[in-house]
Amino acid sequence: ETGVTQTPRHLVMGMTNKKSLKCEQHLGHNAMYWYKQSAKKPLELMFVYSLEERVENNSVPSRFSPECPNSSHLFLHLHTLQPEDSALYLCASSQEFAGELFFGEGSRLTVL
Amino acid sequence: AQRVTQPEKLLSVFKGAPVELKCNYSYSGSPELFWYVQYSRQRLQLLLRHISRESIKGFTADLNKGETSFHLKKPFAQEEDSAMYYCALSGRNYGQNFVFGPGTRLSVLP
Numbered sequence: 001e002t003g004v005t006q007t008p009r010h011l012v013m014g015m016t017n018k019k020s021l022k023c024e025q026h027l028g029h030n031a032m033y034w035y036k037q038s039a040k041k042p043l044e045l046m047f048v049y050s051l052e053e054r055v056e057n058n059s060v061p062s063r064f065s066p067e068c069p070n071s072s073h074l075f076l077h078l079h080t081l082q083p084e085d086s087a088l089y090l091c092a093s094s095q096e097f098a099g100e101l102f103f104g105e106g107s108r109l110t111v112l
Numbered sequence: 113a114q115r116v117t118q119p120e121k122l123l124s125v126f127k128g129a130p131v132e133l134k135c136n137y138s139y140s141g142s143p144e145l146f147w148y149v150q151y152s153r154q155r156l157q158l159l160l161r162h163i164s165r166e167s168i169k170g171f172t173a174d175l176n177k178g179e180t181s182f183h184l185k186k187p188f189a190q191e192e193d194s195a196m197y198y199c200a201l202s203g204r205n206y207g208q209n210f211v212f213g214p215g216t217r218l219s220v221l222p
Contacts, residue, residue, distance in 0.1 A: 043212035
């Protein structure tokens with residue numbers, strides 16, 4: 001595998017479920033990002049990790065919980081979500097903070 | 113606050129015609145500006161960034177600090193240029209967020 005891979009590609013969950021999105025980058029990059037893309041809004045930056053330390057948190061509700069165990073892996077833990085959280089969640093990485101972003105294909109989340 | 117605007121949601125041009133995708137930004141400082149592109153069924157990818165000053169697939173973009181613009185241009189559009197184009201801004205320091213514009217869908221007609 002090369003580049004940035006995200007799993008699962010599609011996820012349907014109820015509002016009381018707990019699930020996680022996974023992102024893995026095989027590029028040797030030092031920064032990783034979570035973005036939310038919904039039909040009504042532009043790409044929204046959610047979280048940024050640089051050298052495994054969270055450096056950005058854009059007022060994201062606590063029902064979204066990120067985790068970066070190492071520089072190659074990034075998780076987004078989801079619990080008690082709302083239907084309006086249904087969106088495409090994109091992971092990205094960059095060699096350095098604020099450099100060129102390499103995106104995954106996204107995880108399409110539907111909250112029932 | 114940082115902000116990127118792209119006034120056109122959809123832009124349609126004929127093959128061989130010039131194309132210009134507009135991008136304006138607001139930022140206090142010296143940002144880095146990017147254009148990202150998403151072709152059908154492909155992931156979002158970088159098209160060009162202002163510091164490299166390269167021409168990619170015939171596209172160029174000039175940063176105009178006076179007008180706070182970073183318009184994307186190509187003199188002769190091709191059908192394979194049809195895609196979604198996003199202008200993006202980034203500060204270099206922590207706390208200066210990456211911001212994407214809403215995107216412009218370019219449709220190049222035969």
